[in-house]
Amino acid sequence: MSSKAQALLKRERKVLSTSYVRPYPFVPERGEGVWLYDVDGNRYLDFMGGIAVNTTGYGHPKVLEAAQAQMQRFVHVCFSDFSHEPNVSLAERLVEKLGGGYRVYFGNSGTEAVEAAIKLVRYHTRRPYLLAFTGAFHGRTFGSLSLTSSNVKYRQGFAPLLPGVVHVPYPSPSRPPFGVPPERAGQAVLDYLEHLFKTKLPPAEVAAFFVEPIQGEGGYLLPAPGFFKDLKALLEHHGILLVADEIQTGAGRTGTFLAMEQEGVQPEVVTLAKGLASGFPLSALLFREELSSWPPGAHGTTFGGNPVAAAAAMATLDLLEEGLMENAREVGAFLKAKLEELLKGVPGVVEVRGRGLMLAVAFASGELRDRAVNAAFERGLLTLPAGPDALRIAPPLILSQEEAEEGAGRLAEAIRALG
Ligand SMILES: Cc1ncc(COP(=O)(O)O)c(C=O)c1O
Structure with missing residues (x-):
């Protein structure tokens, strides 16, 4: 050594x-x-x-060049208070990549995007409950930690966490829940959810289901084929929003910009971070136009939406597309x-x-x-x-x-x- x-x-x-x-x-x-x-x-x-x-x-020379050029102009003004070109251009580009009809909120880290998502879905629906999967990882601040259940070490010693979070077994054919054979993993979880909605959890009081398209920290576990399409239909029936946490899967990692594209599902809310700006700290919360009800000041941050990170993200997007x-x-x-x-x-x-x-x-x-x-x-x-x-x-x-x-x-x- x-x-x-x-x-x-x-x-x-x-x-x-x-x-x-x-x-x-x-x-x-x-x-x-x-x-x-x-x-x-x-x-x-x-x-x-x-x-x-x-x-x-x-x-990467293109990423460094974009970041350096922005550093020469300015490194920070608080984007919560003042607009600037790099973030507006990046927001336009991200919305376009999702097919239009979204709005963007910028943060620095994954967990900030998830916190913002929790606040957004609660604010918009005025419903108290949140669903997440067993084995999920959504971050380590109190809201996102309350959704996380991939390892007890993240939670131990930090209770009480956010109330109203309900965890549901994850439909992985590699590790099927309820002892069912792999090909039944998806249906078994859908049946469980229906049962939950009839016996314990009033669906009309659930704001959103937070999902990772592929579980990351939980072990790189793929969902059962077609599961997310069926889940989306069930959630829509109850007016429950789907939040796709693409912090690890997004920005091209699985071969498409969002991993959800491969599931044929359009989530109402998407979180991005990690690979978005090639190492510069940046996260983005994207949410459907219809969910846009926050008044000015309802949510904000000093550092979130740094223009240098935005410039690096634009160069990253160019390279992803190229x-x-x-x-x-x-x-x-x-x-x-x-x-x-x-x-x-x-x-x-x-x-x-x-x-x-x-x-x-x-x-x-x-x-x-x-x-x-x-x-x-x-x-x-x-x-x-x-x-x-x-x-x-x-x-x-x-x-x-x-x-x-x-x-x-x-x-x-x-x-x-x-x-
Ligand atoms: C799916 C997912 N969500 C949220 C997070 C939290 O991101 P951060 O560590 O940037 O707060 C992670 C980090 O590993 C993640 O993989």
Whole structure:
């Protein structure tokens, strides 16, 4: 283990909050494309992308140029008080990407977009209840944390949380609820919801259902095919809004701008963050025009909607449209197939799953997964855990087929070596 990285980790242990997780001792110095170099000069292939954030990789000239140009003009005026070109242009562009008829509220982080969504759906419907899935992750501030249920460590010690949140089992064919076979996962959850609405939870008092199109922190779990279409119909019947939390799945990661496009569902509310501005802090809440009833001052923020982040987001959108979404689809499919081929029959590997460049290798246990993440790191590949037993892969969307092959090889070698 290198001395510079160790020395820094030793220093931070004296001054930093103990809440920071350090899955392995990686201390970056600089990045280039999909590669990161640590303070000791070691080179790593980045299959985590700052947790699905670094859409365009490290140091993309177009993103840097856009951000630098805006920095020369001005870095901040409070957008809650004063308008500016970068945010208006970005809002127009995002609304257009969703097909029109939405409005936008900007924040800095994912959790801020989710908090804003909670306030918006409550304000608009005046209904008290919120639905979310077991295994969901929507953030760590009190509102979003109340929706989160992917790991008890996020909640422990923080109660009481927001009242009125009801969790419903998630229809994953990989982990079917209620002990049903995988092909029944979707219908079983719909039946459960109908039952809930008849026995315990008055649907007319539910404001919204918050969903991730693919569960992220919960383990990169896909929903049952067609489930979201059926869910949307049921929610519409009861006047319940669908909030698609696309913070991890959005901005092209799964091969389309929103993952919900692939489900054929148009949510009333969408949250975006992570990959939207290639690493600059920015989130966006998009909501249907009809839900626009907030008077000035009903919600706001000092930093949200930073113009430098907006300029970086515009450059990111250009690059997504110029081929990165297509690349996520193609290289993602290649990488998934490659991993399936290399990991076939390897003991302890349960499946390779995901869409686009949001992929995971699921293991028979969390312990095995943790060892795999560490073994990959030792082979110069950066990955992260997700959920109880998955290793997630969320590289920059600029990943080439050759780099995907290189990473798959390193990962398979690491996993095989676990024995
Ligand atoms: C789906 C989803 N929603 C919300 C969040 C919270 O975002 P942030 O960490 O930027 O607050 C995350 C972060 O992982 C996420 O994956």
